[in-house]
Amino acid sequence: MRPKRRKGPGGGGPHGMMPGEKAKDFKGTMKTLLSYLRPHSLAVAVVFIFAIASTIFSIVSPTILGNATDEVVKGLMSKAGIDFTALLKILIFLIVLYGLSFIFSTVQGYIMAGVSQKVIYNLRRAMSEKMDRLPLKYFDSKTHGEIQSRVVNDIETVNQTLSQSLTQMITSVTTIIGILVMMIRINLLMTITALVVLPLSMLIIRLIIGKTQGHFKNQQKYLGEVNSHVEEMYTGHTIVKAFNQEANSEEIFDHYNEKLYESAWKSQFLSGLMMPLTNFVGNLAYVAVCILGGHLALKGTVTIGNIQAFIQYVRSFNQPVAQVANVANLLQSTAAAAERVFEFIAEDEEDISADVAADGSSKNTLPLNRDILRGEVTFEHVGFGYNDDELIIKDFNFNVKPGQRIAIVGPTGAGKTTIVKLLLRFYELNQGRIMVDGHDIKDYSRKDLRSIFGMVLQDTWLFSGTVRENIRYGKMTATDQEVEEAAKAAHIHHFIKTQPKGYDMEINEEATNISQGQKQLLTIARAILADTPIMILDEATSSVDTRTETQIQQAMANLMENRTSFIIAHRLSTIRDADMILVMNHGDIIEQGTHEDLLAKDGFYANLYNSQFHEE
Template sequence: MSKETNNQRQGPGFGPGGRGFGPGGMGMPVQKAKDFKGTLKRLIGYLKPHTFQLLAVLVTAIISTIFAIVSPKIMGKATTKLFEGLMKKLSGVPGAKINFDYIGQIILLLIGLYILSAIFSYIQQYIMAGVAQKTVYNLRKEVLDKLNRLPLKYFDSRTHGEILSRAVNDVDNISTTLQQSLTQLITSVVTIIGVIVMMLTISPLMTLIVVVTLPLSFVATASIAKKSQTFFKGQQKSLGQLNGHVEEMYTGHKVVKVFGHEKKSIEKFEEINEQLYQSGWKAQFVSGMIMPLMSFINNIGYVLVSVAGGILVTKRAIEIGDIQAFIQYARQFAQPITQTAMIANVIQSTIASAERVFEILDEAEEVPEAIAVKEILEPKGEVKFDHVSFGYKENEPLIGDMNIDVKPGQRVAIVGPTGAGKTTLINLLMRFYEINSGKILIDGIDTRDLKREHLRSLFGMVLQDTWLFNSTIRDNIAYGREGATEEEIVAAAKASNADHFIRTLPEGYDTILNEEASNISQGQKQLLTIARAILANPAILILDEATSSVDTRTEIQIQRAMNRLMQGRTSFIIAHRLSTIRDADLILVMNNGSVIEKGTHVELLEKGGFYADLYNSQFTSRNSKKNVG
């Protein structure tokens, strides 16, 4: 989703993200909001605290634009004075000369006006930059706070790319519009009104000529835009397909080569690339006709204005300098109208972005914390599931009437086929999901009576998918507990058998892990996550067995580190290799969301039930592989 959004933003055209008039910009498809008025009203609500600054922006924009608008009229006076003096000299009038003092005064006045216009424009941009950034800062903060309050099911039901696109790209789109397009819109509207007034003061007839030629521009532009939009949609579709294909092929290039699909991959690329080429050049060619056509129509208007102006000058109805001023106004008149139309497209896209952001802010949050919260000061690690029922959807129960009693310090293994509910059990334990009925107790206290932050601080996790961030090894281990000393970090690394390999690295504990932590092995990553859990010193451990992708020697190291970590702590082990949980105090066998068997390894084998079948199937398949070897 995020890729697609980025592709749309990077399309052809002028202005931020490829939006705007001119070649490529006119026909770009614009994302539209479902509730334009409601979303616009809500977005304006974020600007209300800055009403005074926005009024200042409006005033400075008006003053700046007025100074810029009156300049051509004043310049026309200088042209008229220059023309009159020149004509008198050519006519042989005695003592005739050009009044350069008057012209010089006008030039100085114009310089002053342009400087004042620039100063007020700077003030306008400066104030608006502060308003825009403060508004977007508050909006980003709201989104972040909201994401922290959303339940896990929200993230489970959406791709990371979609959430990132809303939280980053859409908020950036709002920021750009507030920063640039809003001030442009104010300036454009003021310019249109001011230019019409100034043109009417010079000649209502010539003003009528300019106004009449405008609809021709709009009709021509609209017809071309409609045609080019079809091609732009095709271009964006092909571009998205091409990006997806290229990313897929490069990500899995080894697999493509192994199965000999290079030719097929190249053929598909060439097919999509040809589609992109066809729709791309048509879109660019058709939309590229807009500016020449507009220039042609505008030039016809200038010709008519010049002819009408010449006739009026000969009849002494207007001065020669007024024609020059009027032509400048006519040029100024077309530009803000074009900008206003462009900004209308941008605002549509921005309101659509705002709507997507507001959808996040309107999502149902986690169940509020209990009013009278409790706290476990000295956790023992006793866990009890008391008649717990749960389902991801209403009327579709996954877990029904589950009862589990775990004593402090016990090692509890959770086994079962894929989709049995092993991870769901852990999510309920840490209150990532809310149970439908029953109770989950820790040391006799209902988890719903504990603050989520406090509840989760009781747990330490070592997962199959290791998560390490782009920083030093020291920082990654220290992530387990705030304010950990160097001695504690090193002690945790030694306890997890990670200290030796860390010291063999050139930078030791100062070695910076890259974004994917691919500069160390999978086994080394796992040892670091165990060190982090040891440093956190939790009362309850959750271990997702993570030795399947490492060699035997590293597996033994990890197993030893995990055994050391589990000593004296209640541990929940999601087991994939049943041979690793023989020593567990309690084994919970899950299937279809229910605990169908429980007991020790020996007890469950003696029963000859589901667990025994599962264990024997793994043991038999492993033996057969050895014999084949």
């Protein structure tokens, strides 16, 4: 069972690393990344040795093949004929070299794949654990797309480099050095002739990379715009059709699609030019070497087999040079991706000062027994602001007796939902304290504290899975019978039983195969199953019709019996039976009392209620 994917804002948030993007601290980031490889030092050392050995065997092979050619030429030019025994030995030796090169290459690839996946596994786990420890304010300040990009795209970029580019860099550098040694060993003059065009190849590679980086960035940018637009139009297709905006939607899509086409065409065309151009330059060297080699062969300075081997080396030389340039560029993007990953891992975590002692050991927090909890909640001079210089809640004082149903109402921005976040210690207070059964909530561990609260929110949160699994999320150890009893209490049991698969009905990823009201009823069933001493209902009935609302009110009346309950509502008709109504405005309680008392005062609440009543 996996959570539904949350959508990031349209066009916002990174859409993966872009070619050419550079890290702010390349050296520091790479040093940190290497520290993750340190536990696998032995395996990495073996990879280095095997990669070098595989490359050396591969490099030596053309020379051995040249010896075979010389043996054939020698036999043809002599009366004794070809020495097939000697030729067979050379060919067997050549096959052995090719075999060893294959074995070493396969083994080093296998080992490096394991090492890279272990490192990436540890990084993913570190990021996952970090997400659990980050304070809510971090998620409030970041888009979902940005966080998802770090956890998925950036990690995958690092993975690609560790599993492929690292060994490719080793083999490419070793190949370049090895080929140079073998070329010089055959003939220095031919080597110099072949290397004359090398600066030209490097210049071409540098120019192409420089030109393509901007186009690749634009390609990534407009790909994100296209994806974002398609996602928005798909999720809001009903609204698009209702307002006859199909033509406008197509026009916007065509604009982004055209930009994507232009940038993608240019980036792919220019990057595709790299190999043909470097091959062209290599062919110039190839021609020069052939002419010079023929001249030297006539003089007897080199053999035909040497020329054959040398030409093979020349043909093989440009590829590792291009690979090194490409990997060097890719390392910049990898460093940028890794830097974003490490920044995420290094983010300030939720303050656990109440859960952990100063020496780092577990603090002796107060035990919290749900079975004997009375549910008394007291706010004493509570002050809080998301910014230290701007308080939203100011000197909030109130005592909730066990079993009371407290409704909190007020205009948008009054601080209603903030009170709930403070109760659950999603944020720490700027001043004052909140107590449960006479003890400061800081004296309890966060885990224990949050275990006593059940929540039903306006924003329904369902998972891709069965109906049964979604309800059972409130209490993972619940039996099937307990799940069904909770569904009955939430008035959703009948609907579930009318479905072909009943409680095994699959809720799809977007939860589009059930109505909004049914989603809300399922979250209520989940809260009923959790059976917590204190209940928080934040706009729990705002998304359902009147008939369903009546059913929910009946279920909630049973649920809140002998439980302390906090009810946040904009629809004031749903809180008439509350034991106490707190009317908030600008972070302060401006009125409090029962529904009848507040109407009799003819104040802020009465005006708010009457305006809604007339609207309804």
